[in-house]
Amino acid sequence: MEDIPMEEGETNKDIEVAPALIAVHPAQESVAVAVGSELRVFDIHGGSAVSLVDDSCGPSHKDSIRAIRYGAKGKLFVSAGDDKLVKIWSTESWRCICTVSSEKRVSAVALSNDGLYVCFADKFGVVWVVDLDDFDGNQALVSKKAAPMLSHYCSIITSLEFSPDGRFVVSADRDFKIRVTVFPKKPLDGLHEIQSFCLGHTEFVSCLAFVYTSEYPQGFLVSGSGDSTVRLWDISSGSLLDTCKVESKAGLLESNGRGEECNSPVTNLCTIPDGTLIAVAIQSLQGIVLLSCDLSARTLSIAKVVSIKGEAFIPTSLSTSSSGLLWMVAGVSNLRGCDHPSLARVRVISGFRESSACSPEHEQTVLGDNEIPGGDKLLEKLQGSLSVDEKVFLAAAEAVKTAMSNLLVKKQYSAEKRDLRKRTRNDRKIKQ
Amino acid sequence: MLENKANPTISKSTGLPRKRFYRARAHSNPLSDSHFPIPISPCQVDYSLHYPQLFPSSDKIDGAKKIQFADVGCGFGGLLISLSTLFPETLMIGMELRDKVTEYVKERILALRVGNPGQYQNISVVRTNSMKYIPNYFEKGQLSKMFFLFPDPHFKEKNHRRRVISTHLLDEYAYCLGVGGIIYTITDVEELGEWMKACLESHPLFEALTKEELEVDPVVKLLTSATEEGQKVARNGGQTFQAVYRRVMPSL
Known part of the structure; x- marks a missing residue:
C-alpha cells in the first residue's frame, strides 16, 4: 500500500463506495446480488431465498464485494473483494467450500471453463490461480494457497475473462491495456506466453x-x-x-x-x-x-x-x-x-x-x-x-x-500542484 | 549552432551537451502514475520524430524498418552511441524514465548528428516507463536485442517489485523479443546479479548463451566498456555480474 501515493487533504476523504453487482446462474437456477459486504442469493428454481453456509465465523465478507461470478457449468460460484478474501461456493448447497486469502484487495475473478481453476486479480495487477481439481461435490476443501500467474505492472485489473475455447485468459487494466495470455496445462507454474495485447482504448x-x-x-x-x-x-x-x-x-x-x-x-x-x-x-x-x-x-x-x-x-x-x-x-x-x-x-x-x-x-x-x-x-x-x-x-x-x-482515472495535477506534492512527500529524508 | 556559443550547457570544444547541467535524481519511482504522453499502440510510434533522416514523413510505409534494439534505462546513452556505429543499419531506441537524463541524451544525439554528418541517424531516446508501457512501443517479436545495464538495485525487499527484471516482466520482454533475440543484463551489485540470473534461468522462454557464444558476441564487450556506469565501475576496480540469455520457443 505504501507505494501508491494516497490522495490526502485534497479530496475530502470519501468513504469508498462499491457498485452493486449481479450474476445469474447459466441455466437461471439462481441469481446473486452483492451490495457492499453483503451477498444475497435467491434460488429461482426452488422459489426461495438462499441462506449461505460458511464455516468461518462472522459474516462471509467483511468489506465491499468487488467481483462475483458463476462457473460456466453453474456448479461453482466465486465472490471476492476488498476484504482480501476469495470465497468459493458450491451452488448446490450454497456452502463455502474454500476461502483463499489474497495479499491485496481483489478486483476481478474468473473460473476456467472446465471448472478446475479459479483466477483472481488484485489491485496491484497480479493475477493468482487456485486449482480445484480435488473438489468433489459438497465436501469442504483443504485450505488452498494461490499461486501468482501473471502480472500487469502495478495497474488495477478491472476484468478477467477466459476465451470460449479456454485457451486464453484475457485481463484488462486501468492503463488502457488488454492482455491475452496463453492458459497452459499447468497454470500453477505461471503464464509466460503472451499471445497479444489489444491496444486502442x-x-x-x-x-x-x-x-x-x-x-x-x-x-x-x-x-x-x-x-x-x-x-x-x-x-x-x-x-x-x-x-x-x-x-x-x-x-x-x-x-x-x-x-x-x-x-x-x-x-x-x-x-x-x-x-x-x-x-x-x-x-x-x-x-x-x-x-x-x-x-x-x-x-x-x-x-x-x-x-x-x-x-x-x-x-x-x-x-x-x-x-x-x-x-x-x-x-x-x-x-x-x-x-x-x-x-x-x-x-x-x-x-x-x-x-x-x-x-x-x-x-x-x-x-x-x-x-x-x-x-x-x-x-x-x-x-x-x-x-x-x-x-x-x-x-x-x-x-x-x-x-x-477516483479509482480508475489518472489524477491530473497542474505544474504548481505537482511541485507542492513533491515538496510535501512524506517519504523524503529530513536533513539533520 | 551559432546561438550555442552563448549556451553554457553545450561544451564549446566538442559541441556536446555538458552532463553537469543535466543532473537528476539517481532513482525514480517506476510505480507512480505517469503523466507523459504514451503511444496508444506500436503503430502510433512516430518514427519521423525519432529518425528524421531515415523517415522524412510521418506516414507509415508498410514493410518499413522497425526498431530492433531497445536499451531499457539507457541512462546517459553511452551504449546507444557505441552500438550506433557498430550496427549502422539497425534502428535502436533508449528508454529512460528520468526526464532530465532523457533531455541530455536527446541533445547528445542531436549534437553527434551535427558533428558527424550521416552518422547517428539510427539512434533515438524516449522518456517512458518501460515497466508499464513496453507493449505500447513494440509489436510481438519486433526486437532482436534488449539491454538492461546497471539497473537500479532496489535493495529493500519491499521494493523488489520495482526491479526492472522480474519473472512477470520477463513475460513482456519475451513477447517483444523475436525467437533468437537476446537479452543482456549487467550490474555491479552481486545480489541483483544473482536475482536477474535466477529470474532468467527459471523462465521457460529464455536460455543462457554458451561461453563460446558470449566470446564471439561483440556486444558483450560493450556492456562494461561503453556505458557511463560500466566505466565508473572499471575506474574503481569493481566487479560486474552479467547474464545474457536468448529468447527461445516455449517447450510443449
Whole structure:
C-alpha cells in the first residue's frame, strides 16, 4: 500500500463506495446480488431465498464485494473483494467450500471453463490461480494457497475473462491495456506466453466479454472503456476490428441535451448467450444500449436503446443466462446521508431468446416487478426491501460515478500542484 | 549552432551537451502514475520524430524498418552511441524514465548528428516507463536485442517489485523479443546479479548463451566498456555480474 501515493487533504476523504453487482446462474437456477459486504442469493428454481453456509465465523465478507461470478457449468460460484478474501461456493448447497486469502484487495475473478481453476486479480495487477481439481461435490476443501500467474505492472485489473475455447485468459487494466495470455496445462507454474495485447482504448478498460456463436466458436472479444467506446478485437493477433462510440452513435447526447459533455464511461457489458447482441451499461444512461455484432463482417452497430421509464435506474451491473432474460442491478454500498446502509434495485429485460441473428427487431421489454421470475420474494431478498426511494438512486448513481473515477482515472495535477506534492512527500529524508 | 556559443550547457570544444547541467535524481519511482504522453499502440510510434533522416514523413510505409534494439534505462546513452556505429543499419531506441537524463541524451544525439554528418541517424531516446508501457512501443517479436545495464538495485525487499527484471516482466520482454533475440543484463551489485540470473534461468522462454557464444558476441564487450556506469565501475576496480540469455520457443 505504501507505494501508491494516497490522495490526502485534497479530496475530502470519501468513504469508498462499491457498485452493486449481479450474476445469474447459466441455466437461471439462481441469481446473486452483492451490495457492499453483503451477498444475497435467491434460488429461482426452488422459489426461495438462499441462506449461505460458511464455516468461518462472522459474516462471509467483511468489506465491499468487488467481483462475483458463476462457473460456466453453474456448479461453482466465486465472490471476492476488498476484504482480501476469495470465497468459493458450491451452488448446490450454497456452502463455502474454500476461502483463499489474497495479499491485496481483489478486483476481478474468473473460473476456467472446465471448472478446475479459479483466477483472481488484485489491485496491484497480479493475477493468482487456485486449482480445484480435488473438489468433489459438497465436501469442504483443504485450505488452498494461490499461486501468482501473471502480472500487469502495478495497474488495477478491472476484468478477467477466459476465451470460449479456454485457451486464453484475457485481463484488462486501468492503463488502457488488454492482455491475452496463453492458459497452459499447468497454470500453477505461471503464464509466460503472451499471445497479444489489444491496444486502442484511450481510457481505463472497465469490462470484457466474448461474442460467439456455433458458427464462430472462437468468437471475438468486446471491451468497454472509460473512453465511452465499445471495441471489437481479434485476440489471436490483438487487432482492433471495430470501435463503437456508444453514446454518440446511439444519439444519447442530443436527446439528453448535453452535447458538449460526452465521454460517459461504459461501466459494464454482457453478451447474450448464443447470440450476437451485446448489452451495454453507460454511466449516465437510464437503461441500456443493445449493440449488434456482425461476426462475418467483424463490425459493431447499435441495435437499439432500451430505456427504463418511470424510475431513475442506471444499471451498475448486468448478467444474462441462456433463458433469454437480461438481469440488471443498480445500487451502491455505504451511501452517505442515507438511512439505508446499502441500496440495490433489480430490473429484468426479456425478449432475447429468438432475437439473436434472425430478428434483431424482436421486442425487448422491461418486465414489471410482478413479472420477474421469483416475483416479490426474489426482489425482497435481492433488494433488501420491496419499495425503494427514487431520489436515493440518483444520489447512488452519482456516488458510483465518483468512486469509479477516483479509482480508475489518472489524477491530473497542474505544474504548481505537482511541485507542492513533491515538496510535501512524506517519504523524503529530513536533513539533520 | 551559432546561438550555442552563448549556451553554457553545450561544451564549446566538442559541441556536446555538458552532463553537469543535466543532473537528476539517481532513482525514480517506476510505480507512480505517469503523466507523459504514451503511444496508444506500436503503430502510433512516430518514427519521423525519432529518425528524421531515415523517415522524412510521418506516414507509415508498410514493410518499413522497425526498431530492433531497445536499451531499457539507457541512462546517459553511452551504449546507444557505441552500438550506433557498430550496427549502422539497425534502428535502436533508449528508454529512460528520468526526464532530465532523457533531455541530455536527446541533445547528445542531436549534437553527434551535427558533428558527424550521416552518422547517428539510427539512434533515438524516449522518456517512458518501460515497466508499464513496453507493449505500447513494440509489436510481438519486433526486437532482436534488449539491454538492461546497471539497473537500479532496489535493495529493500519491499521494493523488489520495482526491479526492472522480474519473472512477470520477463513475460513482456519475451513477447517483444523475436525467437533468437537476446537479452543482456549487467550490474555491479552481486545480489541483483544473482536475482536477474535466477529470474532468467527459471523462465521457460529464455536460455543462457554458451561461453563460446558470449566470446564471439561483440556486444558483450560493450556492456562494461561503453556505458557511463560500466566505466565508473572499471575506474574503481569493481566487479560486474552479467547474464545474457536468448529468447527461445516455449517447450510443449
